Amino acid sequence: MNYQALYRTFRSQRFDEIIGQKAISITLKQAILQGKASHAYLFTGPRGTGKTSVARIFAKALNCHHLQDGEPCNQCEMCIAITEDRLEDVLEIDAASNNGVDEIRNLRDTVKYSPVLADYKIYIIDEVHMLSTNAFNALLKILEEPPANVVFILATTEVHKVLPTIISRTQRFNFKRIGIKDIVYHLKDILQKLKIKFEEKALYTIARVAEGSMRDALSILDQAISFTEDTLTSEDTMMITGSLTRDMMDRYMLAVYEKNVEKSLKVLGTILEQGKEAKRFLEDMILYNRDLLMYRYAAQLVTEIRGVLTDTFKQLSIKLCSEDIYTYIKLLNEAQQEIRLSNLTNVYLEVVTVKLATSSQASSIIKTWENDHKGLESLREELSQLQNIVKNLQKGKDIFSENRLVNNNSSKSKADYKNPVAQIHQVLLSATKTHLTTLKKVWPDLLNSLDARCKAMMKASEPVAANDGQMVVAYDYDILAIKASKDETLKQVVRNNLNKMIGFAPDLVIVTNSQWPKLRRAFIKENRKKLQLDKVDMTQNIVAKDYKSFNKDADIIDKAVNLFGKDMVKVR
Numbered sequence: 334m335n336y337q338a339l340y341r342t343f344r345s346q347r348f349d350e351i352i353g354q355k356a357i358s359i360t361l362k363q364a365i366l367q368g369k370a371s372h373a374y375l376f377t378g379p380r381g382t383g384k385t386s387v388a389r390i391f392a393k394a395l396n397c398h399h400l401q402d403g404e405p406c407n408q409c410e411m412c413i414a415i416t417e418d419r420l421e422d423v424l425e426i427d428a429a430s431n432n433g434v435d436e437i438r439n440l441r442d443t444v445k446y447s448p449v450l451a452d453y454k455i456y457i458i459d460e461v462h463m464l465s466t467n468a469f470n471a472l473l474k475i476l477e478e479p480p481a482n483v484v485f486i487l488a489t490t491e492v493h494k495v496l497p498t499i500i501s502r503t504q505r506f507n508f509k510r511i512g513i514k515d516i517v518y519h520l521k522d523i524l525q526k527l528k529i530k531f532e533e534k535a536l537y538t539i540a541r542v543a544e545g546s547m548r549d550a551l552s553i554l555d556q557a558i559s560f561t562e563d564t565l566t567s568e569d570t571m572m573i574t575g576s577l578t579r580d581m582m583d584r585y586m587l588a589v590y591e592k593n594v595e596k597s598l599k600v601l602g603t604i605l606e607q608g609k610e611a612k613r614f615l616e617d618m619i620l621y622n623r624d625l626l627m628y629r630y631a632a633q634l635v636t637e638i639r640g641v642l643t644d645t646f647k648q649l650s651i652k653l654c655s656e657d658i659y660t661y662i663k664l665l666n667e668a669q670q671e672i673r674l675s676n677l678t679n680v681y682l683e684v685v686t687v688k689l690a691t692s693s694q695a696s697s698i699i700k701t702w703e704n705d706h707k708g709l710e711s712l713r714e715e716l717s718q719l720q721n722i723v724k725n726l727q728k729g730k731d732i733f734s735e736n737r738l739v740n741n742n743s744s745k746s747k748a749d750y751k752n753p754v755a756q757i758h759q760v761l762l763s764a765t766k767t768h769l770t771t772l773k774k775v776w777p778d779l780l781n782s783l784d785a786r787c788k789a790m791m792k793a794s795e796p797v798a799a800n801d802g803q804m805v806v807a808y809d810y811d812i813l814a815i816k817a818s819k820d821e822t823l824k825q826v827v828r829n830n831l832n833k834m835i836g837f838a839p840d841l842v843i844v845t846n847s848q849w850p851k852l853r854r855a856f857i858k859e860n861r862k863k864l865q866l867d868k869v870d871m872t873q874n875i876v877a878k879d880y881k882s883f884n885k886d887a888d889i890i891d892k893a894v895n896l897f898g899k900d901m902v903k904v905r
């Protein structure tokens with residue numbers, strides 16, 4: 334059986350099935366009923382909000398002879414042919430993939446012929462802003478004198494890139510991001526149709542991450558289902574989307590509430606350890622705090638947004654005063670601004686954690702004094718803890734290293750990924766620091782260029798070595814490593830996108846983070862003779878210009894420097 338993506342299988346086929354764009358659906362339906370279709374439309378809005386789905390339904394409604402209250406019947410030959418994308422009078426052009434003039438010139442030649450089978454010839458031009466200037470001008474010419482019985486539906490995610498002269502010749506509809514409740518409702522409906530059991534919380538996680546895009550929501554759901562054994566759980570979706578698990582958010586905020594700096598930092602360490610991105614962490618924590626605040630006044634509303642609430646969440650909401658929560662949100666928000674400008678994201682997270690856990694120390698001192706005779710003692714303790722942490726931060730010491738070891742040793746995974754040792758060694762033999770640096774730099778852009786499914790697969794990964802043909806990418810989770818290593822589409826997309834961005838297209842070789850240090854050590858050991866290095870010292874630096882004066886065989890040193898970077902190689 335051919336696998337079809339959920340968003341294709343469950344694509345809306347009627348106006349009233351369109352989710353979250355009620356006003357637009359009604360207006361278009363009215364236009365059909367009154368026979369007042371315009372000859373050019375412009376659909377703008379974020380991706381996955383229903384632009385092309387509505388365009389297709391509109392194309393059907395214009396041509397269906399069995400309209401039902403403005404809706405296409407979806408049963409006549411015309412409707413079916415359009416649904417199956419085989420009616421030559423309805424043409425879909427993706428300007429993102431062919432932004433050439435040819436396509437539009439060709440369109441200009443054929444546009445004057447009457448439709449073959451349908452009443453209206455319909456051109457749906459997706460991502461119209463991608464058209465080249467020449468193509469835009471050609472399109473403008475057509476729109477200036479539109480032939481009869483031709484309807485243009487232009488769709489774009491970036492309307493500011495569309496020429497004003499084109500915009501002014503169209504009837505414009507702005508598609509909104511789809512609300513969380515609407516997305517959850519639709520996902521629920523699909524899972525029920527597929528007879529898949531689910532935890533409701535899981536759907537909220539997906540909806541939140543999809544940021545108003547139904548297509549993204551469905552492609553995350555697709556991915557989540559492929560992991561699901563029996564029931565789609567919240568933990569599954571959290572892992573896939575890289576969201577913080579509820580338990581971790583609870584633990585973090587509880588430690589902050591207890592003003593236990595060390596514990597807060599430890600929880601943060603665990604969170605980062607699991608490959609969470611700084612940006613997402615801050616977003617999740619801001620939302621968490623907003624919900625804490627809202628829960629005091631509108632419990633029902635928060636339950637609707639977050640799904641089932643934990644006891645810790647409810648208790649925190651009662652125990653924390655509003656001022657504290659305002660302060661937390663303010664501090665988190667500041668950290669959000671700071672990480673935008675910095676590469677040292679984890680340092681900012683550590684700093685904000687210290688700030689959060691000490692933010693209203695004054696009020697806590699008084700409380701502690703009143704309630705507890707050991708108040709001064711515990712304050713002293715807290716102060717010295719804090720001083721130590723700040724000292725370590727200043728020294729740039731990794732305060733999570735201990736934690737990391739413990740976690741690695743105790744981590745149990747359901748399935749183990751088999752690291753392709755030979756292949757990894759092969760990459761390392763000709764790996765260069767330049768290739769790796771290039772990849773690391775472009776990695777966030779690469780993630781952004783991927784659709785939600787591929788992004789989910791690549792999220793908890795980072796490049797650790799590369800040459801011009803291959804790259805070793807380390808994964809935090811065995812299960813994702815297994816999935817990604819088998820996913821040929823993913824590999825192809827990653828190669829293509831990288832090629833566009835940096836001009837070379839390395840193959841994906843996957844390693845797990847837990848095994849990578851061992852494998853790298855083994856490689857160095859094995860190849861030490863080849864490289865003739867006395868020692869590769871990972872902690873000490875040498876001045877770059879000095880290194881050649883030490884060596885007898887510059888080639889070998891060059892190779893080592895290329896491989897690990899000059900600041901990693903020490904020549905004796």
Ligand SMILES: [Zn+2]
Pocket residue numbers: 397398399400405406407408409410411412413
């Ligand atoms: Zn029909």
